[in-house]
Amino acid sequence: xxxxxxxxxxxxxxxxxxxxxxxxxxxxxxxxxxxxxxxxxxxxxxxxxxxxxxxxxxxxxxxxxxxxxxxxxxxxxxxxxxxxxxxxxxxxxxxxxxxxxxxxxxxxxxxxxxxxxxxxxxxxxxxxxxxxxxxxxxxxxxxxxxxxxxxxxxxxxxxxxxxxx
Amino acid sequence: xxxxxxxxxxxxxxxxxxxxxxxxxxxxxxxxxxxxxxxxxxxxxxxxxxxxxxxxxxxxxxxxxxxxxxxxxxxxxxxxxxxxxxxxxxxxxxxxxxxxxxxxxxxxxxxxxxxxxxxxxxxxxxxxxxxxxxxxxxxxxxxxxxxxxxxxxxxxxxxxxxxxxxxxx
Numbered sequence: 001x002x003x004x005x006x007x008x009x010x011x012x013x014x015x016x017x018x019x020x021x022x023x024x025x026x027x028x029x030x031x032x033x034x035x036x037x038x039x040x041x042x043x044x045x046x047x048x049x050x051x052x053x054x055x056x057x058x059x060x061x062x063x064x065x066x067x068x069x070x071x072x073x074x075x076x077x078x079x080x081x082x083x084x085x086x087x088x089x090x091x092x093x094x095x096x097x098x099x100x101x102x103x104x105x106x107x108x109x110x111x112x113x114x115x116x117x118x119x120x121x122x123x124x125x126x127x128x129x130x131x132x133x134x135x136x137x138x139x140x141x142x143x144x145x146x147x148x149x150x151x152x153x154x155x156x157x158x159x160x161x162x163x164x165x
Numbered sequence: 166x167x168x169x170x171x172x173x174x175x176x177x178x179x180x181x182x183x184x185x186x187x188x189x190x191x192x193x194x195x196x197x198x199x200x201x202x203x204x205x206x207x208x209x210x211x212x213x214x215x216x217x218x219x220x221x222x223x224x225x226x227x228x229x230x231x232x233x234x235x236x237x238x239x240x241x242x243x244x245x246x247x248x249x250x251x252x253x254x255x256x257x258x259x260x261x262x263x264x265x266x267x268x269x270x271x272x273x274x275x276x277x278x279x280x281x282x283x284x285x286x287x288x289x290x291x292x293x294x295x296x297x298x299x300x301x302x303x304x305x306x307x308x309x310x311x312x313x314x315x316x317x318x319x320x321x322x323x324x325x326x327x328x329x330x331x332x333x334x
Contacts, residue, residue, distance in 0.1 A: 094252030116255025
């Protein structure tokens, strides 16, 4: 018997300035069986929705106002008023160049999906954040998912434990 | 520097992952087709909106030409619209829209003003994007696509300072 995801138990917030993109992501999620999808067209509304609770996964564009998607991520990961510092965050963004991928990874994003995206790539990210949750790492300049993806058991000494992250 | 690992609470997995109901972890053909059908259902709306965006870009260029004081505002507007088309085109089966909008966005990235030559380059991009939308060009490799690509590249290269690398080099 193989694992399945019952999407009806997962609550999403989709944030994008583009109304059609918000609606499209919402339509796709609902087709997958998601029952609760909130949308926001700016980061202020996104923060209000997050603060009110009831969100399990955040899907956000980088290019937002007044705070950028990166500032929204920073707030969620590092601010004392964050409702859930370990919430999975998927960047779904047209900032698709490698520099953005690297920066988002280094600032604590869970998954990065460049626009334009395909059905396959989106589904893989959803499965990853729900069914393959990663541990979190806290070091002075980073709080976010463990960037070492494969967490295989290792029998030898942990030589990295006193080295910089 | 101490590395503190915090085990994932696994709440989401516990809530949603099971062995009885739901969708498989791998996307099968049937589900892929359903997801693509959802996208397909919004394609007409996307094309309509893109035409409106391009009309807006033409109007903005007109403003920049007649009122130099508006150039910065126009530049921001065009940058934002290029970003939107770049992200949307390929989703709806128009990868050439994404490619050309990216070319426009890249061209504008470092600018803080929009002089006449730069306005012309933007205008050529807008015209090219129009051609893709009006002809509903969904491919990337045909002769028309190659011609459009070449004309854009030549336009962008024209605006580059002498000695700079040509676009796509």
